[in-house]
Amino acid sequence: MLADVAAEAGVSPTTASYILNGRADEMRIAPATVAKVQAAVADLGYRPNRSARSLRTRRTATVGLVSDQIAGEQYGSSMLTGASLAARELDHLVVMGESGGDPELERLLIEEMLERDVDGVVYATRTARTVHLPQGLRGVRSVLLNCEDLDERLPSVVPDDEGGGRAAVATLLAAGAREVWVVGEDPVPEATAGPRRMAGIRAELATHGLDVAGLVRCDWSVTEGFEATSRWLAGGGRADGLVCMNDRLAMGVYQALAEAGLRVPDDVSVVSFDGSALAGWLRPALTSVELPFTELGALAVRRLLDPADHGGTDSVPMRVRAGGSVRPA
Amino acid sequence: MLADVAAEAGVSPTTASYILNGRADEMRIAPATVAKVQAAVADLGYRPNRSARSLRTRRTATVGLVSDQIAGEQYGSSMLTGASLAARELDHLVVMGESGGDPELERLLIEEMLERDVDGVVYATRTARTVHLPQGLRGVRSVLLNCEDLDERLPSVVPDDEGGGRAAVATLLAAGAREVWVVGEDPVPEATAGPRRMAGIRAELATHGLDVAGLVRCDWSVTEGFEATSRWLAGGGRADGLVCMNDRLAMGVYQALAEAGLRVPDDVSVVSFDGSALAGWLRPALTSVELPFTELGALAVRRLLDPADHGGTDSVPMRVRAGGSVRPA
């Protein structure tokens, strides 16, 4: 207890409190007194009671993180890692909840977090998309992670998918590809990754006077990638560069290419998005534009706890992680 | 505030408190009074202040979860999912921290959680292993998740790797395999998964009068699996059944078999451990003995919050997730 520390140091709890809160100068506490209190703290191994403090200050040194999916494709969890580390650096802890996409559970989780007076809430989605801020978070300090609310001007942190699209194409063009096909589309209307990557892809091709040579439609799964690509190849499809919308899809593409007797990268160069572990497991390793999930998570927490935050969207750059799937020029 | 509710209902805060804590019967509050208070609660949208409650009760309806790694190979995050869901069912939230294996950070995280009066701590590791309970958790209510402390008799929750090993072999034997090789070993002395699976594998083979035909040594990564298996095949290695110690490794094995012109499952049946998403992505889909991470996480939290928990280790069964990598008998 603070009272014990004060007694041990021979001062009042008030004085001890000021010293422990770094207000010694402001309150002109004598250096000797500060030293006495600090000695008492060390001596007694004093740890403040956070509940008591929170009761007065309404702050808990705790941030909430609600997500639709944390596990699954190993993405969400990297955001958590980043959030956890950034929170620690700022002397906070992360209270997390996974809604599984259930709005009712999401509501409950948010309510529970607010009851516990979290200092703010990070609202995250597994896939980049637009959302509407849940009712329960209106008026609550919050940051959107991997998603955006286009109506409000809420602080949000997303990957720079358009820049990623440009980088993917730049990699192919630098390797001499000229016939660039895109594999995958985004069937979810709210999803932002697909359209933005597409815009970047087109923009970069345009700087070389090119356009997308063609689009293989399929959703972002291994099996769909395999089947759609197989059909495309069977129909005489050909390209010297393929941009796959994510790594899983690219795995299916690899399988289809292999069955058709085409070699990566000798016959066709492949780049993809995600930069997941899977990219490194394929043979040859897949060159992939990395989703910076750890940074996204960390940045979201930093912005949440930054009183001077300006609001608006931060787009975090996506870097190319080179594998062996692009033929050297 | 509770006082507002009491005022609105025309009773004392004491009475309101008893009612809200389900002690109306015990305190023989008249049903009419109970109704008045409940109406006031609904009317005012009253939510208790958890900090105030915690200050008195020393309980926070919050559990800590410290892990060495949460992200990464998508395993840890499933434990989190299970923990989060189980916590919600018991009206708790999860405060999580990832130490990255750094003992100092781990110490800090535990300290911060204890300062915040978590009702207990789940101590988790990404890979199944033996550990020593951190100093900071001595005397603290805690449950080990995916690890065990062999010295103490602490409550811990782990997968039944030995049963998993038996199940893996049973699957191969049922398909007629007789020459069963095992790929992978565990280079980490504290790791428990490898030896236990091995014991199960041997035990199941023994019931058929068989033993492991041979062991391909390598650690549990795609590239190592590929290289070690390639060498083994090049040296004339042959088997009708392969047990791979995990799915990543099995992916490397697939690659090596493909390069050697061997077909799964026609030439060789393959089973593996993990039951990860990756298993489903391979062609043919990999038959894999599933690590029940979600259940492990949920069970750990339930035991943590069960005052009647008996201590000791719970081994959660591992089920075979059938793919197409075992040739039908």
Place this chain on the structure above:
DNA sequence: TGATGCGGCTGATTCGATTCAGCAGTGGTA
């Protein structure tokens, strides 16, 4: 008729910090 018991409720204290308002003592100034 007084003691006893019980149903139904409440006053006052407590948890452990933060913080406002203010109080001694000292030295300087008019």
Place this chain on the structure above:
DNA sequence: TACCACTGCTGAATCGAATCAGCCGCATCA
């Protein structure tokens, strides 16, 4: 010598619930 300013510290209230120890009125019983 009265006034003031400043240094260095403290008393007491406060945050919002939980809970112990009763209190009042009425029915029951010897």
